[in-house]
Amino acid sequence: xxxxxxxxxxxxxxxxxxxxxxxxxxxxxxxxxxxxxxxxxxxxxxxxxxxxxxxxxxxxxxxxxxxxxxxxxxxxxxxxxxxxxxxxxxxxxxxxxxxxxxxxxxxxxxxxxxxxxxxxxxxxxxxxxxxxxxxxxxxxxxxxxxxxxxxxxxxxxxxxxxxxxxxxxxxxxxxxxxxxxxxxxxxxxxxxxxxxxxxxxxxxxxxxxxxxxxxxxxxxxxxxxxxxxxxxxxxxxxxxxxxxxxxxxxxxxxxxxxxxxxxxxxxxxxxxxxxxxxxxxxxxxxxxxxxxxxxxxxxxxxxxxxxxxxxxxxxxxxxxxxxxxxxxxxxxxxxxxxxxxxxxxxxxxxxxxxxxxxxxxxxxxxxxxxxxxxxxxxxxxxxxxxxxxxxxxxxxxxxxxxxxxxxxxxxxxxxxxxxxxxxxxxxxxxxxxxxx
Amino acid sequence: xxxxxxxxxxxxxxxxxxxxxxxxxxxxxxxxxxxxxxxxxxxxxxxxxxxxxxxxxxxxxxxxxxxxxxxxxxxxxxxxxxxxxxxxxxxxxxxxxxxxxxxxxxxxxxxxxxxxxxxxxxxxxxxxxxxxxxxxxxxxxxxxxxxxxxxxxxxxxxxxxxxxxxxxxxxxxxxxxxxxxxxxxxxxxxxxxxxxxxxxxxxxxxxxxxxxxxxxxxxxxxxxxxxxxxxxxxxxxxxxxxxxxxxxxxxxxxxxxxxxxxxxxx
Ligand code: SF4
Ligand code: SF4
Ligand code: SF4
Ligand code: SF4
Ligand code: SF4
Numbered sequence: 001x002x003x004x005x006x007x008x009x010x011x012x013x014x015x016x017x018x019x020x021x022x023x024x025x026x027x028x029x030x031x032x033x034x035x036x037x038x039x040x041x042x043x044x045x046x047x048x049x050x051x052x053x054x055x056x057x058x059x060x061x062x063x064x065x066x067x068x069x070x071x072x073x074x075x076x077x078x079x080x081x082x083x084x085x086x087x088x089x090x091x092x093x094x095x096x097x098x099x100x101x102x103x104x105x106x107x108x109x110x111x112x113x114x115x116x117x118x119x120x121x122x123x124x125x126x127x128x129x130x131x132x133x134x135x136x137x138x139x140x141x142x143x144x145x146x147x148x149x150x151x152x153x154x155x156x157x158x159x160x161x162x163x164x165x166x167x168x169x170x171x172x173x174x175x176x177x178x179x180x181x182x183x184x185x186x187x188x189x190x191x192x193x194x195x196x197x198x199x200x201x202x203x204x205x206x207x208x209x210x211x212x213x214x215x216x217x218x219x220x221x222x223x224x225x226x227x228x229x230x231x232x233x234x235x236x237x238x239x240x241x242x243x244x245x246x247x248x249x250x251x252x253x254x255x256x257x258x259x260x261x262x263x264x265x266x267x268x269x270x271x272x273x274x275x276x277x278x279x280x281x282x283x284x285x286x287x288x289x290x291x292x293x294x295x296x297x298x299x300x301x302x303x304x305x306x307x308x309x310x311x312x313x314x315x316x317x318x319x320x321x322x323x324x325x326x327x328x329x330x331x332x333x334x335x336x337x338x339x340x341x342x343x344x345x346x347x348x349x350x351x352x353x354x355x356x357x358x359x360x361x362x363x364x365x366x367x368x369x370x371x372x373x374x375x376x377x378x379x380x381x382x383x384x385x386x387x388x389x390x391x392x393x394x395x396x397x398x399x400x401x402x403x404x405x406x407x408x409x410x411x412x413x414x415x416x417x418x419x420x421x422x423x424x425x426x427x428x429x430x431x432x433x434x435x436x
Numbered sequence: 437x438x439x440x441x442x443x444x445x446x447x448x449x450x451x452x453x454x455x456x457x458x459x460x461x462x463x464x465x466x467x468x469x470x471x472x473x474x475x476x477x478x479x480x481x482x483x484x485x486x487x488x489x490x491x492x493x494x495x496x497x498x499x500x501x502x503x504x505x506x507x508x509x510x511x512x513x514x515x516x517x518x519x520x521x522x523x524x525x526x527x528x529x530x531x532x533x534x535x536x537x538x539x540x541x542x543x544x545x546x547x548x549x550x551x552x553x554x555x556x557x558x559x560x561x562x563x564x565x566x567x568x569x570x571x572x573x574x575x576x577x578x579x580x581x582x583x584x585x586x587x588x589x590x591x592x593x594x595x596x597x598x599x600x601x602x603x604x605x606x607x608x609x610x611x612x613x614x615x616x617x618x619x620x621x622x623x624x625x626x627x628x629x630x631x632x633x634x635x636x637x638x639x640x641x642x643x644x645x646x647x648x649x650x651x652x653x654x655x656x657x658x659x660x661x662x663x664x665x666x667x668x669x670x671x672x673x674x675x676x677x678x679x680x681x682x683x684x685x686x687x688x689x690x691x692x693x694x695x696x697x698x699x700x701x702x
Contacts, residue, residue, distance in 0.1 A: 093567050337566070339552035394586075394616075422556050429562045 004206055006232035007245040010379035012412045014168050014235055014333065016207055021292045021299035022171040026179055028303045029316055031108045035077060035307030036088055037063070040096035041346035042135040043142045044070035049097065055082045059110025060283050063099060066130075072143045072347075073133035075283035077305040078103040079110065091329035091336040091343050098344070101307065112282035122194045125278055129194075132277035133284045133347075137269035138162065138173075138238065139330055141348035144270055148194050150259065157262035158248050159197035161188055161271060163204040163211065164231065164238040167331025170351045172288040173268045175301045177204070177211040181218045184268050187275030189224055195264050200226045202268070203247045205233045235333060236410040240265045242379055254406050269350075289345055291317045295324035295354035304345050310352055311341040324354035333411040366419045374413035374423055380406045384413035388426040396434030404430050471523055472500035478519045479512060484588050484610035486510040499524065507531040510609030535624040536607040537583075537591070537614065538700060540636040541576035542650045544598040548573055549647040564618035572647035575637040577621050583613035604701060625700065626678045631685045632700040638671045652696045662688040667697070 040046035047064030057063060057076040064074030076099075084100035117125070130145035150156055165173040176184060192200055204212050215228045231237060231246050240258050243265060244250045250261045258265045269287065276282040284306070291300040297318035304313060310327070314320065328335040329343070330350055345352075374384040382403060390399040404427065413423040476496040487508040489495040498504035499520060507517040507529060514531045521528035549572040554563045560582040568574040579598035584590075591606035592613060602613075604627055613622050621636040633652060637644050641653035652674050658667035659674065665688035666680040674697070676682065689697035 089567060093565065339567075425556050425562060425565075428565060429557065429559065432565065433561060 004230055004232040005246050006234045007237060007242040007379065009245075009381055010377050010412060011234040011236065011242070012377050012415050013233070014415060016233065017168045017292070018171050018174070018207060020169065021290055021301060022174055022208075024171070024175070024299060024301050026175050026288055026301045026303050029305070029308060029313060031078060031103050031305065032308045032312040033102070034083075034309075035080075035101040035103065035305060036098050036309060036342075036344040037074065037077070037101060037307035038088060038090060038096045038098040038344060038346055039064045039074055040090075040094060041074065041141065041306070041348065042072040043140060044068065044072070046096055047071060047074045049085060049099070051082050051085075051099065053082055053084055056080075057082060057101065059108070060112070060285065062133075062283070066133075066143075070143055070146055072135050072145075073131065073283070075133050075285050076101065077285035077307055078108040080104045080108060089340070089343070090346065091338040091349070093336070099307075110282075112276070112280035114279050115281065117190075117278050120278075122196070125190055125194050128278050128281070129274055132273075132282070134270065134273050134277050135284065135347050136266065137273060137284075137287055137347060137350070138267040139334065139348050139350055141346075144266065144274065147264065147266065148191060150195050150264070154259060155262065156195045156197040156259075156264050157199070158264075159188070159192055159195060159200045160243060160247050160258075160263055160265045161200070161202040162238055162240075162243055162265060162267035163202050163208070163215075164243060165208070166205060166233075166235045166238040167333055167335070167350070168235075169292045169353055170290045170331050171292075172290045172301055172350055174208050174211055176272050176288055177208070177268055178214055180272055181214050182222065183275045183279075184272050185215070185218055185222060185224055185226065186279065187271035187273070188226060190274055190278050191264070191266065191271065197264065200224075201247050202226060202228045203231050203237075203243055204228060205237060206230045207233050236379060236408065236412065238267070239379070239408055239410060241408070254403060284347055287345070287347065287349070289313065289349055290351035290353075292351060293324060293328075293353035294356040295320055295322050297321045304349075306346060307344045309342050309344055310338075313345070313352055314341065314354070320354055325357040326355055328353040328355060333415065334409060365421050368419055368421060371418060373416040373418065377412040377416040379410060379412060380408060382407060384417075384423045384427065385421075387430065388421060388423050391426050391430035391433075394433075396430055399430050400434050404434060407431065469497070469500050472496045474523050475499050475520055478516055478523070479509060480516065480608070482511045482588060482608055482610070484511060484608060484612065486608070486610040510535060510611075534627040535609045536604040536627045537602045537609070537611070537622050538604075538625050538632050539577055539583075539592075539600050539602060539622045540633060541621045542599060542634040542696065542698065543571065543573055543576045543648045544579065546597060547649040548576065548651075561616070561618040569619075573637055573639065573644070573651065575619055575621065575639070576635075576648070576651075578619065582616045582618075583622050586612045586616050588612065625676075629676065629678050629700050630682065631676065631689055631697055633667075633674050633676060633696060634698045635673065635694075635696040638673050640672050644672075650694050650696055653694055655693060657691055657693065658688040658697060661691060 045068045048067045051063045058079050061076045063076045066073050080101050080103040083102050088098040134144040135141045219226050241252050273284050286305045289302050289304045300317050326337045387399050407427045411424045479492040483491040487495040506520050509516050517531040518528045550570050554570040558580050560578040560580045563569050563578050569578045584592040589606050591603045594600045635652040637651045644651040644653050654669050654672040656669050659669050662684035664684040666676045666682040667674045
């Protein structure tokens, strides 16, 4: 059998747990009785509020305005009333202002009929993507219009679409590729028109064979110049750097961006959002979220209005089966543990997991036994154990000199450490304190 | 024969290198600054960095070169500044007032509500990355003792309940602890101060009431009833102005409903 491509350096193979939810067709979460919509749902500066307490708002209305180039607009998901503007804490510990919105009980949702967009120029398309508040939905939430703004003189060799979804448990992108194949593909073609790549590749891990087959079938039917690449399953293949290595065999040098090696990377969820933004003029006001984990009664893939509270999602999935060891927003490797079920779903929320002790086990830590497994596992070629020791001794300068800032916080080091050292937590701490 | 040859080579090489070294020592000799040596002998040798220079010798060098201000050595205090002034032949402006560190919080797991239980690296700033710590109060001490580990004189202690306190006698005022504390709940105050506010919360009173039994609830009893206590409530937190007369501070401490005005000499 032919060996499928993947990235070369490091990586781990956690149990993917996808079978829990990958057969669940996407369902819509009913409109909750209250939405909490943060002004910072993206990487970069928070949006500035355009409305106040008491204002009536309509679905799709812009209620937060991008405050700088790296920032994104925020739109109201429903018709309703703004009842408050207050500080909230998000799953990633970010404190931000948020609108509290009470949806109109009789007619909460907006309508976005499809409209022709073939005649639009690349500049017009890019302007729409920006105006609709689209950001990367994979978790990093980088504003998409920034990513697609190719500087003059630069050419794009490859547009690489991320259908990897390498985090365990998560199946939202998988379901999108299966159920919304045509729209995802059309979204990719819109991006192709904006960035003008020489070739277009979708990378999908081989644990999603049905999605690969469906994409290939639809590409043939629509006659799009897109190649689907089946990739060997390995975490963290969904990271830009690893994905480019696996698909187009390019290395992004330390501190550089995909564009520096002639590539634009975006994920399938974002492609879908771009399709809706351009073809329906629908802002990014909802997304697909995987509800899973052993402690969740029912596993689901839910289309959720942004600002819905985690408690609403869990309730819709039949509640908890038993008390979980921890809640995670995102995937178990890179996601954020949280304790408050009132936190809202935002543009980057890919999953809500209720996990038992086992997958995120907290065995007692012992001193480093110098086995080198973290070094072998680190996809960025770092030496996590050395970095950890330097950070323990507050020697951030030397940690920086050993490329600490290259750390993706992927968690491969912690995952592979037999001494159960909280390595990635140490990296995050070192990055934060060392930057000062 | 061979051995003799090898011996000769080494001998000649040794001689040449030795001469070279002697020459280099003469040519590149650093003129020893006698005053710097004298000052270094006077400085306490704590190498704490309070002066802002890398160690006592760094400060001594800077002083003798006229590049540093006298009186920056907090461990040495007035005595050192007077001696240094004598060596440099300048007027002694005196050391600044002796300052000591104080942890402005007495909340702990028994007295303060917790949102969740933190598991992870035993460092205050590591815990602070997750929702600014497990305590419902986001201004207080995280009890993981990062300050203790950087203190050069072991002046900081933690009791079995988690309360972190500074021994003002042992503190040399180097400020190292204040730099590692993520909530800046450990700050410097004049060593002569008899009392201090053992709370750092800027949450409104009703919020503090709900989450902490020993926090300042901004009731203003201290400020209003005891105008000569030195207390003023700013941003829902009482603060003592040590420049003011503090004749009524003990009375204010007794009257404070949550007893968060405490004696600074713990
Ligand atoms: S978290 Fe950072 S150090 Fe650890 S394996 Fe990933 S990139 Fe390497
Ligand atoms: S309210 Fe004051 S005393 Fe209580 S935990 Fe917060 S800072 Fe500490
Ligand atoms: S005073 Fe600051 S550094 Fe010291 S234990 Fe408390 S939170 Fe940590
Ligand atoms: S308590 Fe703080 S200021 Fe005092 S000696 Fe220790 S580290 Fe320095
Ligand atoms: S009396 Fe106590 S609680 Fe009231 S404002 Fe003064 S310090 Fe705070």
